[in-house]
Amino acid sequence: MITKYITAVSTAFSPFNARTGKTVRNFLALLPPNARSKMAIDVKMFGQAEAEKPASLSLKFKDGKEMPLDLEKMKLKDIQTEVDRHSRTLRRAEELAG
């Protein structure tokens, strides 16, 4: 996953939800070790009782685009492809600009 162009990650989820919690946690595990110095990461965790509360994950990119991701439908692979799709266009623009 190309994480170079992400500037902000904000998420709210419950780790006790087997589906959305797992997706978000795996996404956070994909961020590089120096992610905290490069992007603003805001993680909010719900408890066990609120496991069914809808989780949210939204990203912000360098060009200002905001990308809210629907965790009910998307799994980690889908999120990766979505992020990569936008990141590749950003990378191409950067390369062309020199």
Place this chain on the structure above:
Amino acid sequence: MPPRLRLPPSQLRPARPRTQYVCWQCRHASLASATTPAPPLEQTIAAAPPIARYPPTQPPSYKPPEFRKSQLHRQYQSTLRSSPLILLFQHNNLKATEWSGIRRELSAALRKVDDDLAKNAGDNAYVGNGMKLQIVQTGIFASALKVVEFWDPNFEPEASTTHPTDPTTASSTSVEDTKPAARDPGFRHGLSAQAYQAATKNKALKHGLEPLLSGPLALLTFPDVSPQHLKAALSILSPGPDFPAPKRRVNPGYHEKAVHDGVQKLMLLGARVEGKVFDTQGARWVGSIEGGLGGLRAQLVAMLSGIGAGITNTLEAAGRSLYITVEGRRGMLEEEEKGGKEGGEEQPPSPPTSA
């Protein structure tokens, strides 16, 4: 002069059939019962356990025991069985320097708690030494947790039920346990085929931690449920409003860049306390118990003694009120009697009534 007979010495012996020489004692060896050592006491009560076909240190394992994953499985089972309080963390790409910094700060904080406890409460257990922050292999840990939760063999070895005088005991009849099958019920170790079957057969059994067991996991294991130590650990690893991180002036080491970055990347997911699953809030609640388990016990004792006093008061109240009423009545009667006597001295005594 008599003739000299040259006889071979063998012919000088008395005529007797030449058999092999057997000493006198050995002839009666079959009758010598006194020289047989007595059997050990336990063998006279129950028969000796059947011969094990596997060495006790190497019982048959379901998966090949020389694999690293088998040994990790065994190790995680032992960790789970020996630590009543476990915190689960997700570690997001921590670096080695960050891990070492976090471990250093954690052990320093725990040692401080231990010293405080030893000084103030006289508790010299030094539980903090046994606390360990370790990364686990998630899949193997999940499997080990299942075995620990759902496989409950009888760990006490049963005494042999065969009586020593039973004719089958001394014979070569195969007893059930001596069969060298790996699926023998006699094997009680966590890597046995029995354990594997018990953990994997029933998919409907849930221990509650399943959603947490994915991704990179780290465990903080406590050998004892000690809220003071938990509080110290939480203030280092997952600081929040109720567990503030140590101030920069008090503990400058905690505010180094490596430690600070590492703590940000550790996420507290939940806890397992005495087999029960707690979420983050629950873990914080356990850590916020004032005065630890001793304090909790003191609260309980105070509550129970309060209840006791209340009950005695309630039960006494009826008797006491009766006593007060009766005393009051007696006082009244005495007053009346006194008043009557004072009045009676002036009056002539009443004529005796006919009985």
